[in-house]
Amino acid sequence: MKDNGLFGSIQLSRKVYNAIAEMGFEEPSPIQIQTIPLVLEGLDVIGQAQTGTGKTAAFGIPIMERISADSRHIQALVLTPTRELAIQVSEELAKIGKLKRIKTCPIYGGQSIDRQINTLRFGVQVVIGTPGRLLDHIRRKTIKLDHVKTLILDEADEMLDMGFIEDIEEIMQSMPSEGRQTLLFSATMPFAIASLARKYMNAPHTITISKEQLTVPLIDQFYYETRDKLEGLCSVLDVETTGKLIIFCRTKKGVDELVASLHARGYMADGLHGDLSQSQRDRVMKKFRDGKLEILVATDVAARGLDIEDITHVVNYDIPQDSESYVHRIGRTGRAGKKGVAFTFIQPREYRQLKLIEKQVKTRIIRKQLPTAADIIDRQRETIKTRLTQTIEQNKFAGYHTIVTDLMADYDVLDIAAAALKLYQEGFKEKTNDHDQVFTNNGSQPGMVRLFINAGRAQKIRPEDVVRTIASEADIPGNSIGVINIYDKFTFVEVPEDVVERVLSVMHRNSIKGCKINVEIARGK
Ligand code: AMP
Numbered sequence: 001m002k003d004n005g006l007f008g009s010i011q012l013s014r015k016v017y018n019a020i021a022e023m024g025f026e027e028p029s030p031i032q033i034q035t036i037p038l039v040l041e042g043l044d045v046i047g048q049a050q051t052g053t054g055k056t057a058a059f060g061i062p063i064m065e066r067i068s069a070d071s072r073h074i075q076a077l078v079l080t081p082t083r084e085l086a087i088q089v090s091e092e093l094a095k096i097g098k099l100k101r102i103k104t105c106p107i108y109g110g111q112s113i114d115r116q117i118n119t120l121r122f123g124v125q126v127v128i129g130t131p132g133r134l135l136d137h138i139r140r141k142t143i144k145l146d147h148v149k150t151l152i153l154d155e156a157d158e159m160l161d162m163g164f165i166e167d168i169e170e171i172m173q174s175m176p177s178e179g180r181q182t183l184l185f186s187a188t189m190p191f192a193i194a195s196l197a198r199k200y201m202n203a204p205h206t207i208t209i210s211k212e213q214l215t216v217p218l219i220d221q222f223y224y225e226t227r228d229k230l231e232g233l234c235s236v237l238d239v240e241t242t243g244k245l246i247i248f249c250r251t252k253k254g255v256d257e258l259v260a261s262l263h264a265r266g267y268m269a270d271g272l273h274g275d276l277s278q279s280q281r282d283r284v285m286k287k288f289r290d291g292k293l294e295i296l297v298a299t300d301v302a303a304r305g306l307d308i309e310d311i312t313h314v315v316n317y318d319i320p321q322d323s324e325s326y327v328h329r330i331g332r333t334g335r336a337g338k339k340g341v342a343f344t345f346i347q348p349r350e351y352r353q354l355k356l357i358e359k360q361v362k363t364r365i366i367r368k369q370l371p372t373a374a375d376i377i378d379r380q381r382e383t384i385k386t387r388l389t390q391t392i393e394q395n396k397f398a399g400y401h402t403i404v405t406d407l408m409a410d411y412d413v414l415d416i417a418a419a420a421l422k423l424y425q426e427g428f429k430e431k432t433n434d435h436d437q438v439f440t441n442n443g444s445q446p447g448m449v450r451l452f453i454n455a456g457r458a459q460k461i462r463p464e465d466v467v468r469t470i471a472s473e474a475d476i477p478g479n480s481i482g483v484i485n486i487y488d489k490f491t492f493v494e495v496p497e498d499v500v501e502r503v504l505s506v507m508h509r510n511s512i513k514g515c516k517i518n519v520e521i522a523r524g525k
Pocket of ligand 1: 057
């Protein structure tokens with residue numbers, strides 16, 4: 001794979017290949033396997049995919065391949081619903097096009113239009129923008145789209161929901177359609193999007209990720225939701241009794257970074273990925289097999305085909321890109337009738353991908369709370385007791401007797417021993433799990449955040465409908481939901497601060513009692 005620029009079975013130019021290798025990608029994700037060859041051929045593609053599946057690179061890689069570095073014109077235009085996504089996509093495309101020196105630029109409202117005009121004048125080859133601001137530039141004639149060969153609609157259903165459909169049509173009409181390639185990505189296919197595709201796309205190929213039935217062995221499956229996955233992982237490692245453990249990361253770079261962070265925190269970990277030589281791999285594997293290494297951090301590719309006995313835990317440090325990969329990963333534990341445990345770490349915005357995996361695999365992944373500081377201290381005390389017992393039994397501490405005898409002149413032996421242990425425990429890292437306080441209070445009870453829902457009495461919504469829907473969709477206990485005020489056209493509901501992002505993510509584009517709703521954080525009272 002290294003020398004001929006083959007990404008899986010996809011032939012790429014050296015510059016693009018090297019750039020994605022630098023990003024740590026080892027092989028294409030399922031959506032990429034299907035999409036990249038079609039886009040390279042210049043065909044129109046509709047991709048049904050969620051965030052987390054690798055959809056950005058699915059269009060980004062072939063687009064960067066096809067762009068001519070010599071021309072300073074805008075050759076590809078990506079439309080995204082939000083500025084965050086525009087920035088994120090622009091950064092990912094810039095990385096893929098880095099060695100080809102392709103310039104990308106995000107364009108969104110709220111940023112100085114003059115600055116954007118200057119950047120555009122300077123010459124960029126890929127523009128990623130929100131529809132409103134792009135239209136602004138088109139009308140002012142500060143952006144030239146005559147040379148755009150590929151148009152990408154990213155998260156088309158979101159753009160529809162945000163009321164951008166007319167803007168999108170206007171943008172599409174203001175650019176050359178002759179020979180234009182159009183790509184459309186959307187998690188769902190509402191009617192308006194399907195008809196947009198029919199009207200503006202040329203015999204599009206539709207790609208969906210296969211949902212074949214997958215079976216999981218009997219493994220206890222849990223997930224942790226946190227914004228700080230490293231901190232979360234370390235606290236779990238501190239309290240869980242584990243034997244051999246494999247941690248999966250999405251990229252080679254991710255593996256290297258996690259191994260370095262774990263080392264810095266004193267854990268015995270080593271990494272396995274495609275960049276290692278055979279002898280390096282063998283060395284790591286031997287240590288792991290022999291039990292001299294507790295934690296193996298690996299990419300999916302590196303772990304494929306490894307047959308290791310006695311793995312007690314599998315950790316998905318990055319959520320798998322599809323359900324098949326989830327099943328492969330967790331199937332590394334629970335072998336030969338032994339009990340296995342799988343932990344998946346997610347960021348709040350990845351909750352939907354987790355739920356999709358759960359549904360496709362027909363399994364139950366149970367939410368687990370991260371250990372608290374008190375749990376960690378309790379666990380450390382247990383460890384101290386065990387080590388102390390071992391030390392007493394080994395009886396090799398005579399050199400310390402004089403200190404104790406000296407102190408015994410003034411203090412009680414029990415106090416001396418307890419103080420020594422305190423000193424010892426303070427040598428352990430101090431850990432707390434105080435999550436970032438991101439949400440400012442908006443008129444809710446302490447620890448709660450008030451949400452606004454754009455439906456109310458007029459839609460026959462009752463408090464129990466709100467509780468039932470939020471509790472079941474976000475997988476939180478109904479009694480954790482706070483005050484609910486239902487008005488004619490809208491509703492306020494309080495939810496615990498630590499689940500607010502999840503509630504927002506699952507309730508977005510969702511419905512209550514069949515009525516389609518929008519949920520956002522309520523403005524201050
Ligand atoms: P997306 O679905 O585009 O939001 O991508 C989710 C994450 O997966 C991003 O951090 C990408 O950089 C990463 N990613 C995309 N393709 C691959 C791949 N083939 N191998 C590893 N990571 C990838």
